[in-house]
Amino acid sequence: MLPLSDSDDAAFAAARPSFPSLQGRACMVTHSFGPCPAAMFDDLDDYRDSLRRRPHQLGAWFERLEEMYGLVERLLGAPPGSVALRESTSGCHASMLAALEAPASGTAGRRRIVASALQFPSIGYMVAAQARRGFTIDVVDAPDGHLDAHRLAAHLDDDVACITAPVVASNRGALLDVRPLLEAANAAGAIAILDATAAVGLVPLDLSALPPCVLVGGTVKWLGGGGTGLAFLHIHPALLDRLPVAYPGWLGDARFTAFAPDFVPAPGARRHQQGTPAIEPVYTARAGIRFVLEQGVARLFARNQRLLARLHARAMEHGLPLHSPRDPLRRAGTLALEIDDAPAMVAALAADGIDVDARGARILRIGPHACVTLDECDRTIDRVAAALEQRNCAHSDRTATAAR
Numbered sequence: 001m002l003p004l005s006d007s008d009d010a011a012f013a014a015a016r017p018s019f020p021s022l023q024g025r026a027c028m029v030t031h032s033f034g035p036c037p038a039a040m041f042d043d044l045d046d047y048r049d050s051l052r053r054r055p056h057q058l059g060a061w062f063e064r065l066e067e068m069y070g071l072v073e074r075l076l077g078a079p080p081g082s083v084a085l086r087e088s089t090s091g092c093h094a095s096m097l098a099a100l101e102a103p104a105s106g107t108a109g110r111r112r113i114v115a116s117a118l119q120f121p122s123i124g125y126m127v128a129a130q131a132r133r134g135f136t137i138d139v140v141d142a143p144d145g146h147l148d149a150h151r152l153a154a155h156l157d158d159d160v161a162c163i164t165a166p167v168v169a170s171n172r173g174a175l176l177d178v179r180p181l182l183e184a185a186n187a188a189g190a191i192a193i194l195d196a197t198a199a200v201g202l203v204p205l206d207l208s209a210l211p212p213c214v215l216v217g218g219t220v221k222w223l224g225g226g227g228t229g230l231a232f233l234h235i236h237p238a239l240l241d242r243l244p245v246a247y248p249g250w251l252g253d254a255r256f257t258a259f260a261p262d263f264v265p266a267p268g269a270r271r272h273q274q275g276t277p278a279i280e281p282v283y284t285a286r287a288g289i290r291f292v293l294e295q296g297v298a299r300l301f302a303r304n305q306r307l308l309a310r311l312h313a314r315a316m317e318h319g320l321p322l323h324s325p326r327d328p329l330r331r332a333g334t335l336a337l338e339i340d341d342a343p344a345m346v347a348a349l350a351a352d353g354i355d356v357d358a359r360g361a362r363i364l365r366i367g368p369h370a371c372v373t374l375d376e377c378d379r380t381i382d383r384v385a386a387a388l389e390q391r392n393c394a395h396s397d398r399t400a401t402a403a404r
Contacts, residue, residue, distance in 0.1 A: 031367030039287035077206035081268030098246035102134030110161035153184035167199035173334030212236035226284025249274025314381035
C-alpha cells in the first residue's frame with residue numbers, strides 16, 4: 001500500500017464542508033458525477049440572475065466564455081488559443097474524425113484509424129462509422145485489461161491517419177502512459193486523439209511538455225462541474241492545418257459577431273466550435289476547476305492513489321474479484337469489482353449513504369472523491385462483502401429448502 005499522509009487526510013477533511021453533497025454521504029462515484037463545490041451554487045445564482053436581464057447579458061456571457069478558455073488552458077498546460085468549448089466530448093471527437101479525409105480508392109495515403117478497445121462506447125461507435133468513409137479500422141484489444149501504450153504503438157505505420165485512446169478507461173480505471181504513445185504517433189506521422197474525459201482534474205497532464213496531440217475532456221467528473229458539464233477540445237497548433245473544419249459554425253468564424261456569409265476560420269482550436277455552447281455549464285464548471293487548480297492535480301492524483309490502495313487492500317482481505325489493474329501504476333480514479341447483480345449492490349450501498357455505480361450486470365465501480373476518508377473506503381468494501389455474504393447465505397437456504 002502507498003504510504004498515507006496524516007496531513008493530507010486533515011487537509012482534505014477540512015475541505016469537505018465546501019462540498020454540500022458530501023455531508024452525510026460517501027462519494028465513491030466521482031468517475032461519473034463529481035460533487036460540486038458550494039461556490040458552484042453561487043455561480044448558478046449569477047446565471048439565473050443573468051437570465052432575467054437577457055439579451056443585455058450577452059457581453060457577460062462571453063466574458064465567462066473567455067474566462068473558461070483560460071481556466072482550461074491553465075489546467076492542461078496548453079498554449080493560449082489551443083482550446084475550444086463544445087457541447088459534448090462526443091461532439092469533439094466527431095469534429096476531429098470528420099476532419100480526416102480518406103484517400104481515394106487505389107491511391108496512396110493514410111487510410112487506417114487505430115483505436116483502443118477500451119474506448120468509451122460512443123467513441124467506438126464513431127470510429128467504426130468511419131469505415132463508411134473509406135477508412136480501415138484497426139481496434140487494438142486489451143486482453144489483460146491494461147491500457148498498454150506499446151501495444152497500441154505497435155499498430156502505427158505510415159498508413160495510419162490517427163490513433164484514438166482514453167487516458168483512463170472509464171469501465172475499469174486502466175491508466176495510459178501517455179508520453180510513449182504520443183512519441184510513437186508523432187514519429188509515424190499519425191494524429192493522436194486522447195480522450196481525457198475520465199482523467200482531467202485527476203491525472204497530471206502538462207501538454208506543454210508532451211508531443212503534439214488532440215485532447216478531449218469534460219468538466220462533469222473529476223472537475224466537479226454542475227449539470228451535465230461542459231466539453232473542451234485541445235488541438236496543438238502544429239496539427240491545425242491537418243484538421244480542417246468539416247462542419248463550420250458561426251462561433252468558429254474569426255469574425256463571428258459580424259455574421260459574415262463566408263466562413264473564415266478563427267485562430268487556433270476555436271475554429272472547430274459550431275453553435276454557442278450551453279451557457280449554464282460555463283457558469284457551473286468554474287468552481288470545480290478552481291478547486292482543482294488550488295489543490296493541484298498532482299496532489300489530487302496522489303490522494304486518489306492512496307484511497308485506491310486502501311480500497312484495493314480491503315477488497316483483497318475479503319477476497320473480492322478485481323476488474324481494475326492490480327498494479328497501482330496502471331490504474332487511476334476507479335477501482336472496479338466483478339460481482340453478480342452490480343445494480344442491486346448500487347442500490348444497497350446508496351441506502352447506506354455510499355454512492356457508487358455499475359457498468360452492466362457485473363461491474364461495480366468505486367471512484368472516491370479526494371475528500372473521502374480512509375474509514376469510508378473500508379466501510380464501502382466491508383458493506384459490499386457483507387451484502388455478498390448475505391446473498392450467498394440466502395442462496396444456500398433456498399438450495400437447502402429445495403433439497404428437502
